[in-house]
Amino acid sequence: xxxxxxxxxxxxxxxxxxxxxxxxxxxxxxxxLLRLGTFYKRVHAPTLGTTLGMVSILAGSVLCFSVxxxxxxxxxxxxxxxxxxxxxxxxxxxxxxxxxxxxxxxxTDVPAAEVAxxxxxxx
Amino acid sequence: xSWFLPYPLLSAAxxxxxxxxxxxxxxxxxxxxxxxxxxxxxxxxxxxxEKPRIRRPGAALRLAGMVLIxxxxxxxxxxxxxxxxxxxxxxxxxxTIPLDLRDRQGLAVLSVIITSTPGTIWVSYxxxxxxxxxxxxxLIDETVWVRTIKDRYERRLMEIFE
Numbered sequence: 001x002x003x004x005x006x007x008x009x010x011x012x013x014x015x016x017x018x019x020x021x022x023x024x025x026x027x028x029x030x031x032x033l034l035r036l037g038t039f040y041k042r043v044h045a046p047t048l049g050t051t052l053g054m055v056s057i058l059a060g061s062v063l064c065f066s067v068x069x070x071x072x073x074x075x076x077x078x079x080x081x082x083x084x085x086x087x088x089x090x091x092x093x094x095x096x097x098x099x100x101x102x103x104x105x106x107x108t109d110v111p112a113a114e115v116a117x118x119x120x121x122x123x
Numbered sequence: 124x125s126w127f128l129p130y131p132l133l134s135a136a137x138x139x140x141x142x143x144x145x146x147x148x149x150x151x152x153x154x155x156x157x158x159x160x161x162x163x164x165x166x167x168x169x170x171x172x173e174k175p176r177i178r179r180p181g182a183a184l185r186l187a188g189m190v191l192i193x194x195x196x197x198x199x200x201x202x203x204x205x206x207x208x209x210x211x212x213x214x215x216x217x218x219t220i221p222l223d224l225r226d227r228q229g230l231a232v233l234s235v236i237i238t239s240t241p242g243t244i245w246v247s248y249x250x251x252x253x254x255x256x257x258x259x260x261x262l263i264d265e266t267v268w269v270r271t272i273k274d275r276y277e278r279r280l281m282e283i284f285e
Contacts, residue, residue, distance in 0.1 A: 025198065025202065028202045028205055028206060029202075029205075029241075031205055031206070032201070032205035032211070035205060035211050036205070036211055036212045037211075037212060038212075038215075040215065040217075040244075040258045041211075041212035041215045041260060043244055043258070044201060044212075044215075044241055044242055044243075044244065044258075044260045045201070045205065045241075047201075047238075047239060047240070047241040047242075048198055048201060048202060048241050050239070051194050051198055051239060051240075051241060052194070052195060052198040073146070074143065075143045075144060075146055077143065078140065078143055078144065084235070084239055085235065087238075087239065088234060088235045088238035088239050088245070091238050091244060092234065092238055092244070092245055092246075095244055095245075095246050095258065096246065096247060099246060099247065110217065111217050111219070111256065
């Protein structure tokens with residue numbers, strides 16, 4: 001890429017810093033997937049990548065392309081909005097599926113269903 | 124006005140989305156985006172969803188700012204647990220919180236806030252009893268978590284939506 005050469009030093013440094021922070025945070029989240037023990041604990045780890053990790057990498061992108069094209073480039077905001085709105089839905093689905101499985105198996109590690117209806121799969 | 128723009132906020136958001144995607148505020152895109160936004164809001168009206176009422180936009184903005192700071196802080200907290208702790212997640216556990224919030228939109232926003240904050244996950248909500256089941260990665264003091272959710276988020280969401 002030739003474009004990176006025309007980026008002023010301060011912008012290149014800041015962009016690198018943002019991308020590095022985002023990558024590091026996402027890496028720590030992935031490390032959490034490895035280190036945490038149970039399914040419920042593991043679900044917490046990837047949220048690092050979908051919050052601070054994502055925002056930091058997007059900030060780097062906004063800065064880099066705004067400086068390169070000499071105009072505000074902010075459509076990355078849409079990525080942030082859609083990731084923030086969609087990941088919770090997926091995570092909640094996964095957790096509820098796990099809870100349903102554990103409850104039907106009679107696991108004692110999860111709180112028991114308070115109403116019997118919870119265990120009947122929806123028709 | 125209400126037949127033409129049944130969901131003004133939705134239409135405005137769609138227009139903003141169109142302009143951002145095209146990275147342009149030229150008259151052509153403004154017209155095209157507006158037409159699409161109005162048509163989409165009519166399609167939405169055919170589904171007849173409950174119309175959310177945001178009573179206090181100022182409070183909503185303050186809540187959004189607070190949530191951003193909380194997400195940043197819990198990122199650091201969860202990161203520290205993963206990297207530093209010898210046995211990460213020993214304090215994890217489930218937590219039941221009685222909620223007073225009943226508004227569906229309010230509950231939806233609360234679930235997004237809780238789940239996108241690292242360290243807490245919304246597990247299930249019992250509409251009949253109004254209790255919420257959470258899983259928390261660092262559950263040392265239950266009362267602190269209950270107070271955080273109720274005072275920081277639930278009270279403000281009730282101000283905004285109820």
